[in-house]
Amino acid sequence: MSLSVFDLFTVGIGPSSSHTVGPMRAAGTFARALRDERLLPRVASVRVELFGSLGATGHGHGSVKAVVLGLAGHAPDTVDPVAAQPMVDDVAATGKLELAGRHVIGFSVDDDVVLHRNRRLDFHSNGMEFHAFDREGTPVAVRTYYSVGGGFVVDEDAAGEKAVVEDATPVEYPFSTGDELLSHTDRTGLSISSIMLANERARRTERETRDGLLEIWSVMRECVERGSTTRGVLPGGLRVRRRAAASREDLEAAGESGDRLGAMEWVTMFALAVNEENAAGGRIVTAPTNGAAGIIPAVLHYYDRFVPGADEDGIVRFLLAASAVGMLFKRNASISGAEVGCQGEVGSACSMAGAG
Known part of the structure; x- marks a missing residue:
């Protein structure tokens, strides 16, 4: 069991690996799961709930923007940083989001991304819940993810388990200490x-x-x-x-x-x-x-x-x-930073102080 050098060094966007890169990957994973499970045609709306540190820092650390981009099918390593905010602004202005880049749904950036500033999930402070509903409001899919630091994301099945699921490829010189x-x-x-x-x-x-x-x-x-x-x-x-x-x-x-x-x-x-x-x-x-x-x-x-x-x-x-x-x-150890001390619109300044 091991990690690769390319697990540690990944291309992404700022301001936070835990609060921006992780949520974008989680949202993208949720959207792809809906696509791969052929659920997209049934989905009429999506609600995302951010808990703990993610809910507290939300807009300031780019978590809301990251979620919108991820739902739209963008990834941290390929999204154009210059075009990212205009894309989110367009969703906010039109009330429409192209889920997984192929299925248009109604979406309110202000209402459908819920920031729980004083609630956290048990497993980790960077918790996210994704809900997809059909036209009658019946749940189509629900997933829980955690951004555990450095852009790594685990799902609800990892709760209580080791946070980092390592590559099972046998290597010549394994080490953990x-x-x-x-x-x-x-x-x-x-x-x-x-x-x-x-x-x-x-x-x-x-x-x-x-x-x-x-x-x-x-x-x-x-x-x-x-x-x-x-x-x-x-x-x-x-x-x-x-x-x-x-x-x-x-x-x-x-x-x-x-x-x-x-x-x-x-x-x-x-x-x-x-x-x-x-x-x-x-x-x-x-x-x-x-x-x-x-x-x-x-x-x-x-x-x-x-x-x-x-x-x-x-x-x-x-x-x-x-x-x-x-x-x-x-x-x-943990490389997940920026707990509830960096909040709201000062999030980008907190990232200058070393929040991960």
Whole structure:
């Protein structure tokens, strides 16, 4: 039983892996189930109820928007972040939603997505219930899902079970603790990244793993570029101004000083650029949460810009090793952030503070 590096590093949108990516995946799963079970023609309306942390942060962390997009058949890794809000606005204006991208139903964004700010489901604070009804109001399908962190979603059958259902593919070097991982490196003489690469070979070729990780790196680079060149105000009631673009201009004007500590100013800017893109609902790499998504791109940009001899092999090794550490936390702890402390319209500012 194991996780893949591509379970930890996934492309999505901000501002929260638990509150945006997870609900979009849950809504998409519900819509696809209706399609696959041939229930779509019977459905006349859908009601979604968000509980606990999801209900408390709702609009501020993009959960309502995510649910609407997911019901319409969009996925976090492919939806256009620029077009996302206009699509939701269109549903709100017309009162119509194309369920699973193929069956039009009446839908009120304000009334059919219910935010329970003071109620939670027993299994997890990020609980969601999806209800589909026919024209007479008779239930067609009901599903419960939980967003358990890092964009992972489990259904009601997982209640009381292990939150992360791992891949049953046997791998060469299985581990679930740090001691087990290090014992593999001691016994074989392999690095952590080599251990991870060997395990990935159980699922895909080494070339496919490498190409996939370089694509992740490409999305990170694009995110930093957007975040460090875009000005304006972040979404949310606090009216927080973007700072990364001004910081980049100052650093470029100052030039290269050769001071190693000065490079840390660049690292800060790289991380801030990603965090601001995340807070704005832009495309990012969940690594392993949205709230922490600025850290790995910042380190990689430092390596790429300031370390002599930096190359794509080094990028791949770093992502493999980082994923091993992330897997240990995903198995043995929780990476689901942003409980009821970040609420309402300040949600995007909370995401800047590290809510996942």
